[in-house]
Amino acid sequence: MKILMVSPDHPETFWSFKYALKFVSKKATEPPLGLLTIAAMLPGEWEKKLIDMNVTKLRNDDIEWADMVFLSGMSIQRESAREIIERCNKLDTVLVAGGPLFTAEFMEFEGVDHFVLNDAEATLPLFLEDLENECPEHIYTSSEFPSLKNTPVPMWELIDMKNYTTLDIQYSRGCPFQCEFCDISTLFGRKIRTKSKEQVITELDRLYTLGWRGGIFIVDDNFIGNKKKLKRDILPALIKWQERKRYPFAFGTEASIDLSDDDELMILMKTAGFNSVFIGIETTNEDSLTECSKIHNKNRDLVGCVKKMHDFGLLVKGGFIVGFDNDPPTIFNQLSTFIQESGVVTAMVGLLNAPRGSKLYDRLDGEDRLIKDFSGDNTDSSINFIPRMNPEKLVNGYKQIINNIYEPKAYYQRLRQLLVNYNPVKIKSNFQFRNIGAFFKSILFLGILGKERLYFWRLLSWTVFKKPQLFSLALTYAIYGFHFRKIFKLD
Numbered sequence: 381m382k383i384l385m386v387s388p389d390h391p392e393t394f395w396s397f398k399y400a401l402k403f404v405s406k407k408a409t410e411p412p413l414g415l416l417t418i419a420a421m422l423p424g425e426w427e428k429k430l431i432d433m434n435v436t437k438l439r440n441d442d443i444e445w446a447d448m449v450f451l452s453g454m455s456i457q458r459e460s461a462r463e464i465i466e467r468c469n470k471l472d473t474v475l476v477a478g479g480p481l482f483t484a485e486f487m488e489f490e491g492v493d494h495f496v497l498n499d500a501e502a503t504l505p506l507f508l509e510d511l512e513n514e515c516p517e518h519i520y521t522s523s524e525f526p527s528l529k530n531t532p533v534p535m536w537e538l539i540d541m542k543n544y545t546t547l548d549i550q551y552s553r554g555c556p557f558q559c560e561f562c563d564i565s566t567l568f569g570r571k572i573r574t575k576s577k578e579q580v581i582t583e584l585d586r587l588y589t590l591g592w593r594g595g596i597f598i599v600d601d602n603f604i605g606n607k608k609k610l611k612r613d614i615l616p617a618l619i620k621w622q623e624r625k626r627y628p629f630a631f632g633t634e635a636s637i638d639l640s641d642d643d644e645l646m647i648l649m650k651t652a653g654f655n656s657v658f659i660g661i662e663t664t665n666e667d668s669l670t671e672c673s674k675i676h677n678k679n680r681d682l683v684g685c686v687k688k689m690h691d692f693g694l695l696v697k698g699g700f701i702v703g704f705d706n707d708p709p710t711i712f713n714q715l716s717t718f719i720q721e722s723g724v725v726t727a728m729v730g731l732l733n734a735p736r737g738s739k740l741y742d743r744l745d746g747e748d749r750l751i752k753d754f755s756g757d758n759t760d761s762s763i764n765f766i767p768r769m770n771p772e773k774l775v776n777g778y779k780q781i782i783n784n785i786y787e788p789k790a791y792y793q794r795l796r797q798l799l800v801n802y803n804p805v806k807i808k809s810n811f812q813f814r815n816i817g818a819f820f821k822s823i824l825f826l827g828i829l830g831k832e833r834l835y836f837w838r839l840l841s842w843t844v845f846k847k848p849q850l851f852s853l854a855l856t857y858a859i860y861g862f863h864f865r866k867i868f869k870l871d
């Protein structure tokens with residue numbers, strides 16, 4: 381059996397880092413972890429190929445080579461997925477689809493032979509068994525949240541690692557919280573399911589043996605869902621492994637803001653080599669936090685929480701949302717001020733949207749306020765429901781925040797504030813010639829041609845004299861600023 385795994389094209393977005401990738405001569409940020417894991421769950425004797433369309437073109441020859449095409453993606457990849465389905469149908473190749481996009485919206489897709497939905501640990505074995513008995517069904521679905529104990533090591537050998545800036549691993553699925561706009565507890569459940577420390581270490585060993593050094597993103601939606609296990613089991617094992625290998629990896633992940641309440645956990649994470657964490661801060665307006673059930677963010681000094689994490693060596697990337705029913709007209713100024721004061725350089729501000737599977741989707745459906753499907757791009761100024769605030773005012777206010785925080789002066793001010801507070805763990809330097817290339821490209825595009833040139837040179841000089849160990853971070857974030865301005869069309 382020949383299997384072609386296809387990851388659809390990912391359009392330009394905030395997180396695609398498309399304009400930053402050119403500086404480091406990479407093609408994409410991360411490979412498709414889901415498909416690499418599925419590949420490892422298929423029979424060993426089957427021949428497998430993977431095409432990530434963000435890196436390589438999908439040719440008709442590739443589709444014709446395969447007995448079956450396996451397709452997976454997220455809602456942002458919807459349009460490219462439709463084109464792939466059409467091409468497979470034209471070439472008469474059997475198509476199997478799964479992953480978050482199809483689990484939420486399979487009824488919207490025609491031309492797929494078999495849907496293998498929800499967690500593959502529950503549904504893929506059933507499909508494979510029926511396939512062997514020559515009676516595969518159209519849809520495989522499950523309400524079970526299976527254990528990850530037998531989830532195999534992803535088949536990273538199917539990709540060329542050199543094309544990516546970061547590789548991903550997954551340690552857990554699920555989140556104990558129930559934010560109204562989020563579909564994670566529907567998709568993965570509220571009970572945290574985790575891999576064992578042996579599984580995690582085996583995955584790190586595999587990446588190390590394959591030659592990977594540098595960034596690893598742990599894709600869990602809330603890495604700290606089970607703090608006890610992390611502190612007792614996982615992080616001590618990671619620390620031992622990193623020390624033994626002399627810190628080849630720098631970790632990033634996503635977590636809820638209660639991480640800032642737990643000094644012991646932050647110290648362990650820093651010692652294990654974590655240097656960044658994405659936090660859903662969402663809003664500074666308490667009534668909006670109540671509205672969306674983001675209870676763990678309520679009654680907090682949010683600026684203090686962010687600064688504390690920076691102090692502990694965890695650089696905070698923040699998610700923010702406007703468009704809640706309870707947002708006052710002053711929310712745009714409030715959020716701009718908060719982002720500047722807290723020093724969250726990577727601030728993903730989006731308009732509220734309701735993905736299928738979220739409680740918000742059901743509420744708005746009941747209130748007859750839904751207009752269309754969520755585009756999957758949090759920052760494209762689209763809204764899939766009728767907001768309480770005047771839509772024009774809302775979109776204009778949103779654009780005002782983007783302008784306020786990403787215009788060069790404010791951006792570089794924030795970046796400098798971060799560098800003042802931030803104390804990361806030392807990761808083994810992975811110097812490559814493309815770093816020199818990135819340096820010279822940034823001199824040209826930011827330091828000579830860029831409208832930020834004055835701020836760029838000031839920042840580099842300040843960093844060289846005050847915090848030379850953070851020079852590479854300063855340069856990286858200057859390049860990110862270039863990407864953000866392009867994405868928001870501010871340049």
Ligand code: SF4
Pocket residue numbers: 555556557558559562563564565601602636660
């Ligand atoms: S937004 Fe974050 S904290 Fe809230 S339910 Fe989703 S994953 Fe959990």
